[in-house]
Amino acid sequence: MSEPLLSIRDLEVAFDGENGPTRVVEGVSLSLNAGETLALVGESGSGKSVTALSIPRLLPYPQATHPGGSIRLEGEELIHAPVARLRSLRGGTLGMIFQEPMTSLNPLHTLEKQIGETLRIHQGLSPATARERIVELLEMVRLPEAADRLGAYPHQLSGGQRQRVMIAMAIANSPRLLIADEPTTALDVTIQAEILELLADLRRRLGMAMLFISHDLNVVQRIADRVAVMQSGRIVEQGRVEAVFARPTHGYTRMLLDAEPDGRPAPVADGPPLLEVRDLRVAFPRRRGPFGRVRSHLMAVDGVGLGVRPGETLGVVGESGSGKTTLGMALLRLQPAKGRITFDGQDLSRLDKRRLRPLRRSMQVVFQDPFGSLSPRMSVGQIIAEGLAVHERALDANGREARAREALVEVGLAPELLRRFPHELSGGQRQRVAVARAIVLKPRLIVLDEPTSALDRSVQSQLVDLLRTLQARHGLSYIFISHDLKVVRAMSHRVVVMQAGRICETGSAERIFTDPVEPYTRRLLAASLHA
Structure with a gap:
């Protein structure tokens, strides 16, 4: 039997903290064959993305360390690979699609410049040849009017179109392994279906293997051959998708399947x-004429x-x-x-x-991305109480803190979180803080x-x-x-x-x-x- 394209054995990942290293991935072992899709699923904080980012070594080193384990891509060990070798693999043999394309694409560069950069680095293509390849890639990912979009900037595209551009960049150099980290999370159902169909089609046409990270088991069921379930940094169950979904053996997997x-x-x-x-x-x-006059809306x-x-x-x-x-x-x-x-x-x-x-x-609002809507420089208590300082000026600092604490408890969070900052909370906790900020004003x-x-x-x-x-x-x-x-x-x-x-x-x-x-x-x- 031939060696897997990707082999992870007993992987461990630790992050440095105030009280010493904390292990967030422990003893993870996975394998992925050429042309196969393996889904890595689990709740936020389970270690999915940390495991995936360990493959191209994109974790925040040296804060992150690998106390043990092995990652082999086409037989080559990556855990201790030189930086120069990792750079040649990233975007070449190994492509990656991130969850939020708006933060992954450079807002100051056109599509042609961003996709062309990876072609220049890995293939040394001339500008003219690169342009032809870029159009080919954009057509391959079914971006409408591809040839006319080369000068467009990310903010001029829809969410689904930006994700297509990210996919085009990831496959530009015909990778052997594609890592897709929550690539459809923020997309509506029809665009999500199109992106999943596109990824499956590209996998077949290019013969890629795909590591697909998601918390949505309905999506996983559509695209993956095998699935591995992560909980608290460990693999608790893995197998063929149809078998795991039909007959889950671990209680955590059953909970995920029932969580609708x-x-x-x-x-x-x-x-x-x-x-x-x-x-x-x-x-x-939409269109402006001479002297900035608007021609159409x-x-x-x-x-x-x-x-x-x-x-x-x-x-x-x-x-x-x-x-x-x-x-x-x-x-x-x-x-x-x-x-x-x-x-x-x-x-x-x-x-x-x-x-x-x-x-x-x-009249209050709760936004989609709490990490983007909560100030990273303010504590949870300050975030929740901010509106009180504007609308209830009779309250002193102690009164505002007491109301913030009440709101925090009402949304199911511990009062001790008042002193925390958004980056110290999980996604679910941050969204509850956003709800608390809204309801504190009644x-x-x-x-x-x-x-x-x-x-x-x-x-x-x-x-x-x-x-x-x-x-x-x-x-x-x-x-x-x-x-x-x-x-x-x-x-x-x-x-x-x-x-x-x-x-x-x-x-x-x-x-x-x-x-x-x-x-x-x-x-x-x-x-x-x-x-």
């Missing part, structure tokens, strides 16, 4: 809406009308670019818009910043913009339960924006479906999910069922 948001929100009483929107429009400049939100009652959750779904987040920001007057927005009987469109400010405490409406998309399924279920509990306790109204239709169904009383800035279908959550009318809605649901 379920249940339905409590019924809400009829009554006048807390928030009512009529003919809302948001336009972004992109209608990101086009004539939207909706209402939300006290204690109700309105789910907002649609593909990337459909206008979901722009709608949410416009409702809070965080994005300029035209149209009428009435909150608690007051027309927000008629209020200037000074008169709008007192209403801000009643709002009436919270816009939740993709609050669960980057979380493990088990943590998603916990956050959904928390949000439902807080809603029942405080009578909160939610606008729940998400591409994850399973979470939307568990959270929402009513749903609006957005397409190209317009609402194409609206109704009760039960009716939308069981008897959709519009073909676009049916396509979204079909993609979700197969995700």
Whole structure:
């Protein structure tokens, strides 16, 4: 029997800390054959990404060390390989796709420059030859109008398009091994399905092996041949995907498989809406002529009308670019818009910043990425209490800290975390801090913009339960924006479906999910069922 393409034996990883080294990966052994896909799954903090980043030696050395173990790629030991040799492997024999392309791509460089750099380093291609290869790669990953995109910058692309560019960079030099670290986590279900199909197609065409890291077992089931389950730095179960999914032997694997948001929100009483929107429009400049004059606009939100009652959750779904987040920001007057927005009987469109400010405490927001929305220089206590310093000036520092502690406990976190900083918390803990920051002001409406998309399924279920509990306790109204239709169904009383800035279908959550009318809605649901 031939030697595996990748062989990991008894790998150990430790990080230096105040009290000495802490082992985060212990005794991990994996193998991956040419042309095969192995999925590495587990919750946040289980050691998945640390294990994967150990292969190309991309951990923060010397803070990270390998007390023991072996990593062999095509028979070559990598644990103690020279830096020069590792650089030749990275982007060459070994490609990598990271979770968030917006932070992985250089915002100051065009697509041509970023993809061309890896071709120049590893193949020494001339600019003209490199350009031809770049177009070929972008067409291979099915980027629309590839030849016209060479001068584009990352911010000019959608999330799905940026991920395609990341894949093009990773496969530019025909790697033997591709490491894909949560490559579909932040994508909507239809784009996610396209990326998974693309990766499977590229694997077949290029004969690559793929190490696929994910917390989403539905995705793993679609793409992987074998799966290894990690818990607390150890492999607790591994085998063929169909066998592990059908007959899991470890309790932790069974927990992961069963961790789906379920249940339905409590019924809400009829009554006048807390928030009512009529003919809302948001336009972004698309083309400019001489002297900076705008020649055309992109209608990101086009004539939207909706209402939300006290204690109700309105789910907002649609593909990337459909206008979901722009709608949410416009409702809070965080994005300029035209149209009428009435909150608690007051027309927000008629209020200037000074008169709008007192209403801000009643309208809060929780963003998709808590690590990006929480200041890294502020403690948890300072983050939660920041709004109190603005809206409740009568409170002194002790009073603000006491309220922050109450909010922290209410979202299920220990009071001791008040002194911690965001980088010391897990993803689920950071999102709970974001929720605490919102509820400490005792709002009436919270816009939740993709609050669960980057979380493990088990943590998603916990956050959904928390949000439902807080809603029942405080009578909160939610606008729940998400591409994850399973979470939307568990959270929402009513749903609006957005397409190209317009609402194409609206109704009760039960009716939308069981008897959709519009073909676009049916396509979204079909993609979700197969995700």
